[in-house]
Amino acid sequence: MGLEKPDVQRGSKADTEPKLSSIFAKSFLAAALLSGLIVAGAFYTSGNTLFAxxxxxxxxxxxxxxRAEAFNSMQFLQISKVEANDIPAAIDAMHLSPANRIEITREVEASRSTQSADSHASSPAASRELAKPDARPVQEVADHVAPASSAALAAPAPAAAGASGDGSRLTLAWVRLWDTDVEDGDVVRIESAGYSRTVTLTNHGVTFAVPVPASGQIRITGLRDGDGGGITVGLASGAAQAVLPVMSVGQVLTLNVRTR
Structure with a gap:
C-alpha cells in the first residue's frame, strides 16, 4: 500500500488563478480611471458648460x-494725480500713437501751466501785490495805456488753452482696475477724455494713467463676462477704491472722480 502524493501542480494552478483575476481587475480599474480623467480634461478644456x-x-x-447701492450713493471718487516728474513715463505706458502722445502731452502741459498761473494769482503774495497803490502820477499811468476802440473793448479775450471754462483742462491720474471676484477672464474698457483702453481683469490688477477731463467723468464698459456670473470690476487710485456694480456685457457705468 503506497501513500498518495499530493497534486502539487494542481494546487499551484489553483493559487495562480485568483492572483491573475486580481491583477486583471486592478488593470481594468486603472484603465477606467485614466479614461475618465481624459474625458473630463477634454470637457474642461473645450469650455463645456458642465464644468465652466x-x-x-x-x-x-x-x-x-x-454693490449697486454703494455705487449709486457715491458722489465722487477722489483719485491721485500723476506727479510732474512721473508724467513722461505715465504717458509712455498709455500705449498711444506718436500723434496722440504729442497731443496729450501738449494738453497736459498747457493745463499744468494754467493751473500754476491760477494758483499764483490766488496766492496771498499776489493779492498783496495787487492791493498796493500805484505811486506814479495819474498822468504817467495814463500815458502807458493805449487808447482802445469800442470794437476792441467789446471783443472778448481769447481763452487760455486748457482753461477749465471750456472744459478742456486735463489732469493725468492713476487708476487700477482689478477683478473683485473669481479671475475668470472678465474684460472691460475704460474711457476718459477721448482716451480708451481695454483691460482683461485679474485679481492683482493693472495700474496705468488716464487723462481726466474738467467734467471729472470716467466711463467703464463691460466687454466680456469670462465664465459667467457677471463682470466683477473694481477701480482704485491711491488709498481710494470703488467696487462697481456687477456688470453685464455692453453695460456702461459712469464714475465721477476728482483729482487730488
Whole structure:
C-alpha cells in the first residue's frame, strides 16, 4: 500500500488563478480611471458648460444689491494725480500713437501751466501785490495805456488753452482696475477724455494713467463676462477704491472722480 502524493501542480494552478483575476481587475480599474480623467480634461478644456458653471463669478443677490447701492450713493471718487516728474513715463505706458502722445502731452502741459498761473494769482503774495497803490502820477499811468476802440473793448479775450471754462483742462491720474471676484477672464474698457483702453481683469490688477477731463467723468464698459456670473470690476487710485456694480456685457457705468 503506497501513500498518495499530493497534486502539487494542481494546487499551484489553483493559487495562480485568483492572483491573475486580481491583477486583471486592478488593470481594468486603472484603465477606467485614466479614461475618465481624459474625458473630463477634454470637457474642461473645450469650455463645456458642465464644468465652466463652477468656475465663474459667484456673487450673491445681497452682495449685488450692496454693490449697486454703494455705487449709486457715491458722489465722487477722489483719485491721485500723476506727479510732474512721473508724467513722461505715465504717458509712455498709455500705449498711444506718436500723434496722440504729442497731443496729450501738449494738453497736459498747457493745463499744468494754467493751473500754476491760477494758483499764483490766488496766492496771498499776489493779492498783496495787487492791493498796493500805484505811486506814479495819474498822468504817467495814463500815458502807458493805449487808447482802445469800442470794437476792441467789446471783443472778448481769447481763452487760455486748457482753461477749465471750456472744459478742456486735463489732469493725468492713476487708476487700477482689478477683478473683485473669481479671475475668470472678465474684460472691460475704460474711457476718459477721448482716451480708451481695454483691460482683461485679474485679481492683482493693472495700474496705468488716464487723462481726466474738467467734467471729472470716467466711463467703464463691460466687454466680456469670462465664465459667467457677471463682470466683477473694481477701480482704485491711491488709498481710494470703488467696487462697481456687477456688470453685464455692453453695460456702461459712469464714475465721477476728482483729482487730488
Amino acid at each position: 458653471a463652477y468656475s465663474g463669478d459667484s456673487v450673491s443677490d445681497s452682495d449685488r444689491n450692496a
